[in-house]
Amino acid sequence: MRGKVKTEITPMFKQYFEIKNQYPDAILFFRLGDFYEMFFEDAETVAPLLGLVLTKREAGKDLIAPMCGIPADKSSFYVQKLVDMGFKVAICEQVEDPALAKGLVKREVVKIYTPGLLIDLEALSDKEKKYLASIFIDKKVGISFLELSCGEFIFTELKKDSFLSELLKKEPKEIILSKDLENSEVAKILKQNLPKVHLSFIEKKYFKKELLQDFNFNIIQSELYEEGLKAVGAILAYLQIYQSQLADKLEEPKFYFPEKFLFLDESTKRNLELIRNLWDGSEKYSLFWVLDKTSTPMGARLLKDWILYPLQDIKEIQKRQEVVKFFIEHKNIREELKNLFKKLSDLERLSIRCSLKLANPKELSLLRDSLKYLPEIKVILEKEKGIKFPILLKELVNEIENFSELYEKLKTCLVENPPTTLKEGGIIKRGVNTELDELLDLKENAMYYLSELERKEKQKTGIPTLKIGYNKVFGYYFEVSKSYLNQVPSYFQRKQTLTNVERFITPELKELENKILFAEEKIKNLEYEIFLELREEVSKYKEKLKKTSQAIASLDVLISLAQVAIENDYICPEIVEDPVFIIKDGRHPVIEKIQGKENFVPNSVELNKEDSILLIITGPNMGGKSTYLRQNALIVIMAQMGSYIPASYGKIRIFDKIFSRIGAGDELIRGKSTFMVEMSECAYILKNATCKSLIILDEVGRGTSTYDGMSLAWAIAENLYQRKIFTLLATHYFELTELAKLYSGIKNYHVSVKEWEDEIIFLYKVIPGAANQSYGIEVAKLAGIPQEVVDRAKEILYKLENKNLKESTEVNITPKRKIAQLSIFETSHPVLEKIAKLNIEEMTPISALNFLWEIKQELASKNKKV
Numbered sequence: 112m113r114g115k116v117k118t119e120i121t122p123m124f125k126q127y128f129e130i131k132n133q134y135p136d137a138i139l140f141f142r143l144g145d146f147y148e149m150f151f152e153d154a155e156t157v158a159p160l161l162g163l164v165l166t167k168r169e170a171g172k173d174l175i176a177p178m179c180g181i182p183a184d185k186s187s188f189y190v191q192k193l194v195d196m197g198f199k200v201a202i203c204e205q206v207e208d209p210a211l212a213k214g215l216v217k218r219e220v221v222k223i224y225t226p227g228l229l230i231d232l233e234a235l236s237d238k239e240k241k242y243l244a245s246i247f248i249d250k251k252v253g254i255s256f257l258e259l260s261c262g263e264f265i266f267t268e269l270k271k272d273s274f275l276s277e278l279l280k281k282e283p284k285e286i287i288l289s290k291d292l293e294n295s296e297v298a299k300i301l302k303q304n305l306p307k308v309h310l311s312f313i314e315k316k317y318f319k320k321e322l323l324q325d326f327n328f329n330i331i332q333s334e335l336y337e338e339g340l341k342a343v344g345a346i347l348a349y350l351q352i353y354q355s356q357l358a359d360k361l362e363e364p365k366f367y368f369p370e371k372f373l374f375l376d377e378s379t380k381r382n383l384e385l386i387r388n389l390w391d392g393s394e395k396y397s398l399f400w401v402l403d404k405t406s407t408p409m410g411a412r413l414l415k416d417w418i419l420y421p422l423q424d425i426k427e428i429q430k431r432q433e434v435v436k437f438f439i440e441h442k443n444i445r446e447e448l449k450n451l452f453k454k455l456s457d458l459e460r461l462s463i464r465c466s467l468k469l470a471n472p473k474e475l476s477l478l479r480d481s482l483k484y485l486p487e488i489k490v491i492l493e494k495e496k497g498i499k500f501p502i503l504l505k506e507l508v509n510e511i512e513n514f515s516e517l518y519e520k521l522k523t524c525l526v527e528n529p530p531t532t533l534k535e536g537g538i539i540k541r542g543v544n545t546e547l548d549e550l551l552d553l554k555e556n557a558m559y560y561l562s563e564l565e566r567k568e569k570q571k572t573g574i575p576t577l578k579i580g581y582n583k584v585f586g587y588y589f590e591v592s593k594s595y596l597n598q599v600p601s602y603f604q605r606k607q608t609l610t611n612v613e614r615f616i617t618p619e620l621k622e623l624e625n626k627i628l629f630a631e632e633k634i635k636n637l638e639y640e641i642f643l644e645l646r647e648e649v650s651k652y653k654e655k656l657k658k659t660s661q662a663i664a665s666l667d668v669l670i671s672l673a674q675v676a677i678e679n680d681y682i683c684p685e686i687v688e689d690p691v692f693i694i695k696d697g698r699h700p701v702i703e704k705i706q707g708k709e710n711f712v713p714n715s716v717e718l719n720k721e722d723s724i725l726l727i728i729t730g731p732n733m734g735g736k737s738t739y740l741r742q743n744a745l746i747v748i749m750a751q752m753g754s755y756i757p758a759s760y761g762k763i764r765i766f767d768k769i770f771s772r773i774g775a776g777d778e779l780i781r782g783k784s785t786f787m788v789e790m791s792e793c794a795y796i797l798k799n800a801t802c803k804s805l806i807i808l809d810e811v812g813r814g815t816s817t818y819d820g821m822s823l824a825w826a827i828a829e830n831l832y833q834r835k836i837f838t839l840l841a842t843h844y845f846e847l848t849e850l851a852k853l854y855s856g857i858k859n860y861h862v863s864v865k866e867w868e869d870e871i872i873f874l875y876k877v878i879p880g881a882a883n884q885s886y887g888i889e890v891a892k893l894a895g896i897p898q899e900v901v902d903r904a905k906e907i908l909y910k911l912e913n914k915n916l917k918e919s920t921e922v923n924i925t926p927k928r929k930i931a932q933l934s935i936f937e938t939s940h941p942v943l944e945k946i947a948k949l950n951i952e953e954m955t956p957i958s959a960l961n962f963l964w965e966i967k968q969e970l971a972s973k974n975k976k977v
Contacts, residue, residue, distance in 0.1 A: 120171030137199040148180040187233040197309040223353040226309040227285030237408035244283035245345040253338030262463040264364040266339040279377035289315040317348035373421035374768040382773040404674040406452035409459040410667025421751035431753025433501035438673035462656035465649040472529035479521035510662035512655040587624040588614040676755035684761030692718040698757040699742035712875040725838040729882035730862035735875040736841035740807040768804040770796040848881035
């Protein structure tokens with residue numbers, strides 16, 4: 112409600128405003144019975160977003176509250192939707208039983224969801240992580256990431272020009288910044304590059320390393336990582352504000368080194384469609400889509416990490432390759448483990464929920480059912496005699512603990528199919544607690560115990576008409592007709608006198624009544640207490656459970672890679688330190704999967720430091736240049752993550768970085784044209800690439816005038832070559848093919864086509880040599896350009912080509928323009944003079960070939976001098 116409430120309001124709304132004022136930046140879900148209700152501005156904001164009906168409720172004298180509501184048991188869906196939109200949601204619960212409350216039911220906010228702190232399993236995607244990030248900027252940039260549902264708490268430090276790539280790789284749902292950065296250039300950059308992320312601003316005082324002291328983290332003793340630890344401090348402070356009950360349950364944050372992995376910037380991640388496609392943003396048709404044959408949620412999440420963080424350590428890559436090879440060669444073991452993994456729930460998130468004291472009975476039963484199968488993993492491997500197991504496989508299997516004791520505990524205590532609710536009973540089996548057994552027995556057999564007491568008192572008093580009755584006022588009582596009052600014993604206490612009967616109670620009946628009437632409530636409370644003790648017991652195993660779940664995730668990914676290799680006929684590449692990149696019959700893993708291997712044309716590549724550093728690929732649009740570039744970058748990523756690759760042979764060096772510049776679009780909202788975006792990307796590449804990097808460039812310089820663009824493309828290619836950086840450059844600037852005449856380490860390749868009856872057929876084969884034309888008009892025709900436009904374009908092309916030929920013989924070429932020096936059409940060029948004097952009609956085929964040989968030798972001699 113806007114402004115202060117001056118009118119008289121009802122007690123409930125007074126309570127509402129007191130709570131709402133504590134959480135002004137959150138949507139307040141206010142519990143009323145079986146519903147969460149939202150009022151005033153919250154209701155007006157949320158109703159249209161969630162498709163809810165906006166109604167009204169009287170809040171006091173002359174005060175009407177707009178309101179809308181959702182069923183409490185369906186809240187996860189609505190919370191997730193709001194949080195995904197960037198809202199914070201505060202859950203306000205009734206913290207006492209309405210039946211026992213004296214007056215207004217007590218209510219409190221029990222949890223607050225923010226975009227980075229959404230941890231309910233129902234609201235989480237199995238294959239996706241939801242990071243909360245914090246950034247502290249000083250000499251370096253400290254970044255910390257918390258993935259609460261998986262227990263991942265990490266931090267690092269980066270240069271100011273590279274921290275954005277790391278953020279874009281993790282794709283956090285929420286980023287914490289200091290309030291003094293609210294209107295800064297940093298905030299602006301984050302909003303532009305991560306438009307869906309929610310920026311949360313907190314006081315700068317929370318970005319302190321000293322905040323870690325309250326958590327007894329050993330990392331606080333380190334004199335290193337000053338900026339990184341301040342970012343960690345901000346996350347801890349934020350957690351204390353919004354999820355205070357979880358702050359002290361976090362594991363110690365770990366520092367990680369991004370430079371230990373193959374660097375992939377956001378442009379490369381996006382253009383190569385590593386995790387999601389460019390078409391609709393889904394995982395379908397991405398590299399992840401091809402490689403994902405995992406059977407567990409934690410395996411799928413780990414596979415994404417492996418794709419985004421390929422290794423640079425040869426030994427570690429080879430250890431993964433050995434396990435993939437083992438699973439390829441041992442089908443029975445692979446399939447048995449895969450079938451076993453399908454029976455497992457999300458061990459990683461379940462164990463974390465237990466350690467955070469959040470797991471419900473249903474989740475604990477899922478954990479129980481998963482633990483049952485873990486011993487079988489070792490059985491599957493140990494029953495195979497005489498097999499040599501790879502080192503990594505042994506290490507992973509050894510990390511899988513035996514939880515037989517915990518499993519038996521859970522099996523003994525939990526009913527087969529418990530509910531998700533904690534306080535409604537129906538959780539604990541009989542035989543676990545004597546008092547609970549008695550209460551359950553009493554609840555189920557109340558009438559039997561009452562009739563037994565009645566029979567016993569009849570026998571003892573000798574009153575044949577004695578019977579037990581009940582009403583809401585007096586509860587249970589013994590009823591005796593007046594003719595037998597003289598036989599009533601002294602321990603009978605008179606409760607009520609009627610015309611023909613008297614009603615009595617006894618201490619034993621009163622005790623039985625109390626047990627019966629309060630059995631239900633006592634059962635619920637006692638089961639809740641036992642469950643909390645059980646959950647606490649599980650939390651003691653959190654380290655072993657996490658270690659086990661990570662080992663299973665790794666095995667799951669390695670089995671997935673083996674399965675993919677078998678299905679798609681991949682081979683194991685040789686990983687070497689030498690500067691070489693050789694791929695024979697390489698294929699694009701995604702396009703091949705879509706089209707079928709039999710329909711995909713494979714292509715080879717060879718790069719080395721001696722005579723093949725930079726390849727210039729020419730040819731028509733749609734001919735396969737972009738596919739060729741992308742497939743080779745994808746093959747490197749697959750190889751360095753330990754996967755087999757789509758090729759017949761591969762020898763691949765360890766690359767430190769992959770950069771791509773593939774098709775840029777206008778970013779007018781950021782004030783950048785296509786050409787500006789393209790040049791910004793090229794500048795970033797030139798600044799950050801090293802002699803161990805791989806660069807793929809798909810057209811450079813096309814967004815400006817022909818000569819400017821061609822000159823820039825030339826200079827960029829020349830710079831990369833001189834720095835010995837492996838590069839694949841696709842271009843329509845045929846003039847760039849002249850580079851191969853200047854530098855022995857630059858090679859020309861082109862995608863071949865076949866001309867037939869004024870049509871072109873794409874062969875999708877990359878072969879040595881430069882293309883002789885672009886076929887742009889032919890491609891336009893294929894795209895549906897009207898025939899009259901196509902015909903006119905051919906006329907204009909013919910005139911332009913003739914004009915350029917004429918002009919090229921007239922232009923005075925200066926020494927400053929290196930490109931012009933390469934032209935054979937210089938004034939008084941001796942080759943032109945020979946051609947002009949040639950009598951073609953009198954030449955034989957042999958003499959024509961001899962003449963061409965002489966010209967070739969003369970041109971080669973001239974180029975060497977240039």
